[in-house]
Amino acid sequence: MLPALLCLLASGAALAACGSDSGTGASTDAAPDSAESRPAPAKSEFPTAENRTLRQVLKTADAPLEGWIVDPAAEVFYRGANRYPFGVFDRDQGEVTDAEVALYFAKVPEPRRGAQSKAGNRGQQAKAEKQALDQPAVGPFPASIEGLATRPAFRAESTSADADAARVVYSTQLDFPREGGWRIAAIAKDDGELKGGLLPSVEVGEFHRVPRAGQPAPAIHTPTAQDVGDDLSKITTRIPPDTQNKVDYAEALGKEPIVLLFATPQFCQSRVCGPVVDVAEQAKHEYGDEAAFIHMEIYNDNDPARGVRPQVRAFHLPSEPYLFTIDRRGVVSDAVEGAFGLKLMHEAVDKAIAP
Numbered sequence: 001m002l003p004a005l006l007c008l009l010a011s012g013a014a015l016a017a018c019g020s021d022s023g024t025g026a027s028t029d030a031a032p033d034s035a036e037s038r039p040a041p042a043k044s045e046f047p048t049a050e051n052r053t054l055r056q057v058l059k060t061a062d063a064p065l066e067g068w069i070v071d072p073a074a075e076v077f078y079r080g081a082n083r084y085p086f087g088v089f090d091r092d093q094g095e096v097t098d099a100e101v102a103l104y105f106a107k108v109p110e111p112r113r114g115a116q117s118k119a120g121n122r123g124q125q126a127k128a129e130k131q132a133l134d135q136p137a138v139g140p141f142p143a144s145i146e147g148l149a150t151r152p153a154f155r156a157e158s159t160s161a162d163a164d165a166a167r168v169v170y171s172t173q174l175d176f177p178r179e180g181g182w183r184i185a186a187i188a189k190d191d192g193e194l195k196g197g198l199l200p201s202v203e204v205g206e207f208h209r210v211p212r213a214g215q216p217a218p219a220i221h222t223p224t225a226q227d228v229g230d231d232l233s234k235i236t237t238r239i240p241p242d243t244q245n246k247v248d249y250a251e252a253l254g255k256e257p258i259v260l261l262f263a264t265p266q267f268c269q270s271r272v273c274g275p276v277v278d279v280a281e282q283a284k285h286e287y288g289d290e291a292a293f294i295h296m297e298i299y300n301d302n303d304p305a306r307g308v309r310p311q312v313r314a315f316h317l318p319s320e321p322y323l324f325t326i327d328r329r330g331v332v333s334d335a336v337e338g339a340f341g342l343k344l345m346h347e348a349v350d351k352a353i354a355p
Contacts, residue, residue: 035097035167037343040142046102046187047194049137054106054185057137058196061187065197067091070101070186072199073169073272073338075319076207079179085171085338086143086199088188097145097168100189104139105174108132108181108201129201132183140187143172146341148275154282158239158265159274169339179205209316212335217258217326218314222249222294236295237266237302238274242281244295249311254330257291257352259283262312263321264298272339276321283345290353291325325352 047060073085084103088096109131111124145168149155176182184199211217225245228234232241244261252258265274277295284293298320300306315322323336325348334348 035147036145037147037168037341038098038145040144040172041100041102043102043140043142045100045189046140046142049104049139052137053134054104054137054183055133057104057139057187058133058185058198061194061196063193063195065186065188065195068096068099068188068190068195069093070188070197070199072184072202075202076210076337077174077176077202077204078208078212079176079204081173081175082204083171083336083338084141084174085169085340087168087339088170095167099170100142101170102140102142102187103172103174103199104137104141104185104187105176105182106132106135106137106185107178108183109135110180128181129183132181132201135183137185139185141172141174143170145170146343148279148339148341150275150278150282150342154285155278156238156240156242156265156274156281159278162274169341171338176204207316207318210318210322210335211315211324211332213332215332217253217324217330217332219253220249220311220314222247222260222296222311224248234302236277236297237264238277238295239265242277242295244277244280244284244293247292247294249292249294249296252292252294253326254328256328257333257349258324258326259287259291259293259349259352260296260324260326261294261321262296262298262315262317262323264302266302267299267304268320273321276323276339279340279342279345280323282342283349287349287353291349323348325349327352327354 047057049057067090069089071087071089073087088099090096108128111128147168181201181203183201186199187194187196223235225232235245236242261280263273263277265277280293296311298308298312300309319337324332325334327333333351336344336348
């Protein structure tokens with residue numbers, strides 16, 4: 001368990017605004033500053049990785065990925081298909097809401113047994129990641145853009161007051177064939193020019209204790225308004241307080257579908273968490289009593305200096321926000337790491353409430 005959770009998109013930009021219609025037919029009535037959701041571009045719009053190494057893919061770009069920051073927003077990856085969310089920001093941390101981006105990956109070779117370097121294990125890892133550039137590349141994986149707005153009635157004051165709040169999240173599906181380290185690269189289009197750069201490597205299979213779809217959900221208690229004498233500031237940092245605190249998770253587990261969101265609107269460094277709590281608040285209104293919606297804060301007494309709450313440790317979370325939907329049997333139906341909008345929220349909830 002990390003000493004402090006990695007609040008993702010820690011560049012300081014936030015994720016907040018625009019939404020889209022859901023399968024329930026609900027409209028988001030997005031705010032004027034919202035940005036639109038967009039499907040992923042065609043693979044043909046990016047260089048192919050066929051018969052190329054990762055280094056060769058990057059050489060197809062016209063220029064380095066300078067002036068833009070492609071900021072990963074997930075830590076947990078498994079063998080097979082994975083959602084890879086990220087943000088795109090300019091040099092001044094302003095959000096880029098309409099970029100066309102595709103990702104590529106290549107395997108990081110395992111260090112030779114008994115290999116030594118002057119820098120020890122860290123040196124061996126750096127050497128392996130450099131060698132990954134000359135491994136066969138896989139891709140492209142173009143990213144779609146999902147808007148994050150809610151209807152105004154469900155947008156918190158703390159979200160609206162954030163002048164730097166971002167409005168979209170990018171995501172694509174990366175299909176890792178096996179566990180271990182993988183080097184990630186991005187190719188982005190900027191005014192007709194291709195720009196390429198490397199992203200941090202990912203370690204597939206590292207966080208194997210985080211619950212995933214098909215596994216029994218951990219048994220925990222979550223605080224309710226009644227537990228704190230209706231002083232909601234003790235169990236939510238959203239302003240105004242959200243209403244996702246009426247049900248104790250332990251009372252609902254195995255009896256009804258649950259939508260459990262780990263997030264701290266006030267202390268998430270990236271300010272991602274406030275907008276996703278807004279998304280969950282609107283979804284709670286839309287789904288009514290079809291599921292128990294529970295927002296779980298991250299830190300004891302809402303104070304980062306006091307460490308993470310036991311519920312966070314029970315789910316073995318390395319990051320936030322993190323959404324789990326759980327069916328009426330007590331089995332995880334979906335797990336979503338990082339930022340998400342109403343479209344993905346509806347998909348996750350629908351899996352939990354399906355007969």
